[in-house]
Amino acid sequence: MLEHQADSYSRSRASSAPGDWADAQALMMRLKPYGASGLIDLSTLLVLHTIDRCPAELRDGQGRPALPNLIHGRSDALTTIDATASANACLSRRPETAHDLTDAEQQIERINDLETAVAAALQTRAGHPKDRRNVRRALTAQGEGLREASAISGILSEIMETIGHRTAHTTG
Template sequence: MNPPSSAGPVAGTPAYCSMLEREADDFSRTRATNAPGDRSDVQRLVMLLRPYGPSGLLDLCTLLVLCAVDLCPTELRDGQGRPDLAKLIKGNSDALTTIDAASSANARLHRGAVTADDLTSAEEQAERIIGLEPVVAAALQTRTGHAKARRNVRRALSEQGDGVREATAVFGILSDVMEAVGRKTARSGA
């Protein structure tokens, strides 16, 4: 899906790639400096990439994986020296997390109190995120210097589907990854 010319560069063009690289770099920095719970940068990127559909979001996620691989501090890596998803994110979803996610979504959409349908939807998304964590973990095993690194990461991220729900779940996981990497890097003064 390509946006109208006034909305942004055409997908797949050098201008599109430059925009995604710039946004991935900026996002890597903002995740570390935002207050806990501040997802304004996440929302901004989702809106920016909306005209490109889930494919645009997965293209950005590909670059975020490569940033995470490059920037991940040693203590958040596994024995092979690759980013360890278990050390980067908690992956736990409990009832309070589900209610908080549904309440936050309703507040942003000006929909009022959380309903049973909202909770079911939030629970389904939490399950989807947990189910996609192994996909992100596999993508984080990529060696960034490899000639086909970008293509390999994109393929890994699309393995379980490339629809809106999968793309937003992968982006949610990578948001947490980039926050952990950024905060740890900022604390260590790197």
């Protein structure tokens, strides 16, 4: 089921307009019964999709997907925070508040930590017998809670959108 969800979500993000998170919200509702673990499992598959499908111009000198290229080379975490807030709403969690993370700087610092985890996961060698386990371990290095899983999912949503739009530009 997760393979199908990852494929479907990759395609829907590729055709989504920037800022349109309807597909992300629908996916969150489908995965709600599986909690953080389900989101991490889906994110693991999305990382493997990225490794397989990333266009050459978005890769680093070693041929691996380069996170700064995939999230437009910006450290601005506002889009990811927005996606995380949407995910939290769909998962019946209250919106991010100052009580959860004392201020925007801490939120951005946390997102940057999670971006580092995603960047490490993208360094996984595709086709390795333990690639899924290695990706999952990298993604959960900063924690396995719902907040972390939602933010990682938001980061990967941006990546899927970038890859999809870049592929459409080069083939269209």
